[in-house]
Amino acid sequence: MKKIFKFLTIALMALLASGCGDNSAKNLSTVMTDLKVGIATNYKPFDYKIDSKLTGFDVDLVEEIAKKNGIKITWVETNFDGLIPALKAGKIDMIASAMSATDERRQNVDFTQPYFKSKNLYIKLKTNDKINTKEDLEGKKIGVQLGTLQENTARKIKDTEIQSNKDLNIAILALKNNKIDAIVIDQDAGKGFLAENPELVNFYQEDDDSEGFSFAFDKDKHKEVLAKFNKGIQELKADGAYDKLIEKYDLK
Template sequence: MKKIIKYCLVTLVFLGISSLSAETIKVGTNANYPPFEYIDENSHIAGFDIDLVDELSKKVGFKYEIVNMGFDGLIPALKSGKIDIIAAGMSATPARKKAVDFSDSYYVTENLFIKQKSNSDINSKDDLRDKSIGVQLGTVQEQAARKLNKVNVFAVEDIFAAIMALKNGKIDAVLVDSSVGYGYLRKNDDIVEFHKEPDGSEGFSLAFDKNKHTELISKINLVIEELRNDGTYDSLLDKYELKK
């Protein structure tokens, strides 16, 4: 009986994704967020999210095309039908859930505050008053920064630009997702973290247009769990140095 129920469930799921899988699924990302998505030495879009989508495509059964764009333009592109899925280290927040549906979370991170190592004036969040802080446009970190009291927000499309502005003394701090921020800290010994806190989300998830792909999301959630159980997920974490 359990096998029959499982077969019926999978059949219903595949029937539900037939409208999408009949054509190549367009996966929107922002390839300026290593190690989740970035341009590699061969000018290809690579990263944890890209590998995850590839694994999902094999097990769910769909072809896909990666579409690179600004992070703040991903949800509008999803809503307008220019892309079908967002795979871009996007945090599932209550506000975003009003506009899109999310898969189960596949990675949980925190908000990380970074400064120049030589800056002795900043040691806590309170020290950011009347200071400037860099963030990536459209992220939960931008939202968090704009809630800080009397802080000048320097919002850019590429978090690398914010890191460079910090290193060059043009801004006082950077607020970034911890999984991305630690990557920059490992490669730049002149910058350090000075504060970390929860980002208020359920973690990184794949996003879909609201109420349109319920069955596909269910199948993807099943496969994400399968990847966790068969060791594939851990292998990806190792590959991109994301194990905590």
């Protein structure tokens, strides 16, 4: 009787272990094939909308990699400064929003290899002849997008008053109305604003002190899917699809 009981106990434990293994596999499968991707849709040409349709370099790049790997993407829109908090809270699984890989951010997230390298661009009114160098911004009012690398850069300039906005269009409007003296912005996003606002001009540019734009995942999670995106970036560069996207969004 004791032997039968012992056998039944072992069999039950094995069954439970098998069941847990199946659930874990299912959970892993769900994570690997369905991703909620956070994006801030006010950063043309990387992340924006046309007639309510999400588009941009980041969007196309993620969708291409996902298609090759059988991954379903669900886009989750939020403000740029809310992306990492949303990732840490489990509201999203991945960030794809022109986010620069920095040591500070790396404390909380894992980055893929960089997929695009950019610069900081400094913009002013053409009629403002008092500002011609970065040093001329000391003691001035500078507009930036909240939570960006450019915000940190602007804060390092001596005695500046920083106006951080969730939407760069607000900063552009403030600059045109002489509410601020300059804007620090990503170079490629800045080109679009300059084309749309002929009264503005760039007067300085510099490296942004980051490795470049990267996709981000929560720390020590989704290692396998992160590896898939690293591989995907390399594959798209090798087969020419990456260059086509660069040309499509005028990022040369």
